[in-house]
Amino acid sequence: MQKQLIYIAVFAGFTTAVSAQKDDKDLGTEVVNVVKPYTPTLSDAFKVKEVPVIDDEETRAKETITYSIFSFPVASTFAPAKGKAAGVEAEQAEKTYKNYAALGFGNYAAVNGELYITENVGETGFVSGNLSHVSQNADIKDTELDSKFMDTRFGVLYGNTAETFDYKVDLGFRNQRYNWYGLPDFFGTSLTETQRETLISSIDPLQTYNEFELGGNLKTTSGIFNRGDARFTRFWDAFGSAENRFVFKPELSFDVAGVQLNTAFKVDYLSATFENAFPSEFPVTVAPGSNENANVILNASPSIKFAKDDFNVDLGVGITYLAESKNRLSGLDLETKSRFFLFPKIRASYRIVGDLMIAYAGAEGELRQNSYRDLVNLNPFLSPTLSLRPTENPLNFYGGLKGKLASTVSFNVRGSYSVEDNRPFFVANSYDVMQGNEPYLYGNSFSVAYDKLKTLSFYGELNADLSEAIRFGINGTFATYNTDTLDEAYNLPEIQLAGTIDFKFSSKWSGGSKVFFVGERTDIQADPEFISIGDEKKTLDSFFDVNAYLKYDHNKQLGAFLRLNNIANQSYQRWLNHPVTGFQVLLGATYKFDF
Structure with missing residues (x-):
């Protein structure tokens, strides 16, 4: 606990030192969820971060977002009508480039590369x-x-925008390679040194994940x-595990008795x-076999929106x-x-002092699919030995305040209470040498327990x-957990803190830093020497991590980054027995171009 207090004090000092700067312009609300150590891609540091805007119409709770793995910059197809303002000399538009490439190399034989290509097709x-x-590597x-690890992604997308509709169709593939490298500290204690070395040399810990995705929207x-x-989505691994998932989400809007x-x-x-x-999940007299799960979730969520003066609901x-078939x-x-399930979908907000202070609350629920890919x-x-089942979230109640402390400072505070089943x-x-x-099977993997x-x-x-050249943000989550059958809420921290700061030193130089703190977590693992005890x-x-970047734009096309x-x-463990990579340096270049 003393260690956590020291970390929090350092974090607070970082916040205080930065917040003494001058406020100059408006800034909206931004939420940062720390779920794993910061492992950015090349594009993270160099793409312009939009300033979020407070939603006056309705306020939503922080949601769990499922991301598609293939993301593309979208070229504008808007062609404005030509015109000329009398007496006004038109300024020459700044040259922009539709395509982007980046390549970087670092210690630990790290390689980061990225290529985006966008071309117009017709009007x-x-x-x-x-x-x-x-x-x-x-x-x-x-x-x-x-x-070692590797993550490679490839995707293509076609989009079209018409007067009354637009649509996009995308296709992609992803290949990930990870290793179960986290041997427990008691591994091989019953073996001689020679036997232990022989056993380790015989282990090939490589796991490969593949993903194919086809989708679209209208x-x-x-x-x-x-x-x-x-x-x-088709997701499969190197050990005979595979899943197919299909999601279809239409949205309709119509008037009923004058109400939308x-x-x-x-x-x-x-x-x-x-x-x-x-094997350890079953009696020794039962030979392990396959796990199979199949279900479909059908959902309809009708809603009516009311707005009067400063009140929105x-x-x-x-x-x-939910229908299970396997x-x-x-x-x-x-x-x-x-x-059948019935879940509330209620959201409300009230502007107490215009945009300076907005109170909001909500009560929502859902049945959430748990897929192998998402886990x-x-x-x-x-380990490729899972059994999947959906999570029922009958109630997620939240309420809070958000707004502006000054024209350039925004805030958001929220309390919530959630119940999740499964x-x-x-x-x-x-780990057991007999498994x-x-x-x-060497204590170097994880299963999923439901509660x-x-x-x-x-x-x-x-x-x-803080100024035209400095942007700063900090957030924190404090939580308490209560489980039904498990002794602990395993691998869930009670404290999470994160901070970001971005600088614009000049027209060519920029940089920034990300800082985060994750509190203590608890896991459980059997030692073969203490099986009778349990x-x-x-x-x-807990761990405290700092990352930073520096970017140099030589011209509109060519740049470099560190x-x-x-x-x-720090050699902290995000997951039990799996220490993270130490201090990393990555140096590279970026290039924007047109064909």
Whole structure:
């Protein structure tokens, strides 16, 4: 606890030192969620960050956002009518470039590369392509197994904008390679040194994830159909695990007795197969078999919006139907269930003092699909032995205040209470020399445990434009957890703090820094020497990390950058037994161009 207080004091000092600058211009609200150590791509530091604007119409709770893995810069196809203002001399427009390339190299044999290409097709269409690669080709210090990683993405997109509608279609592929390098400290204690070295040399800890994605969206400005999104994802690994997911989300809007009714629909189908099951989950007399899950979630969320003076309210309800078609655990077919759910969808806001102070509150709920892909994106060291089930979130109640302390300083404070049933927790797998020789059976991987979780949390953020050249932001989350059957809310920190600052030194030089703190977490892992006593709790220390960047624009096309990550060179563990990479330096160049 003393260590955490020291970290928080340092963090507060950083905040105080920066906040003494002069305020000059408006800044909106920005939310930063720290869920893992900062591992940016090349584009993160150099793309202009938009200033968020406070939503006067309605205020939403902080939502869990599912990101598509393929993102493209969209070329404008708007062609304004030619005209000439009498007596006004037209200024020459600044030259912009549609295409972008970046390449950087660093210690740990790191390679970061990115290429975006966008071209217009006809008067209203465009096509985009994206290729990115991030890799670390040297091992982390003091790891006995291979700890390299690689992440490569490729995608293409076509879009078209007409007078009353626009649509986009995209296709992409992603390949990730990670290693289960986190051997527990008690690994091989019952073996001789020679036996231990022989065993380690025989382990190939490589896991490969592949993803294929095809999707699109359509937006209209006439009729009752507002928009529709459809996406198919195929995700699979090197150990016979695979899942298919299809999501379709249309939105309609129409008048009923003079009142506008908005209705969002969602179809979410998931089918997953895991050829392996973790042996320790079952009696020794049962041979492990495959795990299979398949279900579809159907949802309709009608809502009505009211607005009067400074008061806004959105009243709605979520009507959800879950139908399970497959529930196989270790080769045994279990009962499948189908049931209905009703969830509140209520949001309200009141402008107490115009835009200077806005009170907001809400009560919402949902049935959330848990996919193998989404879980791997949170923790790539999972064993390919999972059983998937959706999470029921019957209530997420929140309320808070947001607004402006000055013309250039914005704030947001919020309290929330949430209940989740079948909430997934990452738990370290145990190690037993009798379990087998699969590379994830040495206490170096994680499984998913499900339990009911009640969370009481408080969140606050402050953002400011300290001058024309300095932007600053800080946020923090403090939470308490209560579980039903698990002893702890494993791998969930009670404290998270984050801060960012960006500088514009001149027309050619810019830079910035990101700082974050994550509090202690608890995991659990069985030591084979203490099986009769039970699983042993493990405490993961809190950590404090600092990252920085420096960018130089030689001209409108050519630039260079320097990236520094984990400046404090801490060997902390984001996941049990998996230390992160130490101090990292990345040097590279960027180039903007047209064909």
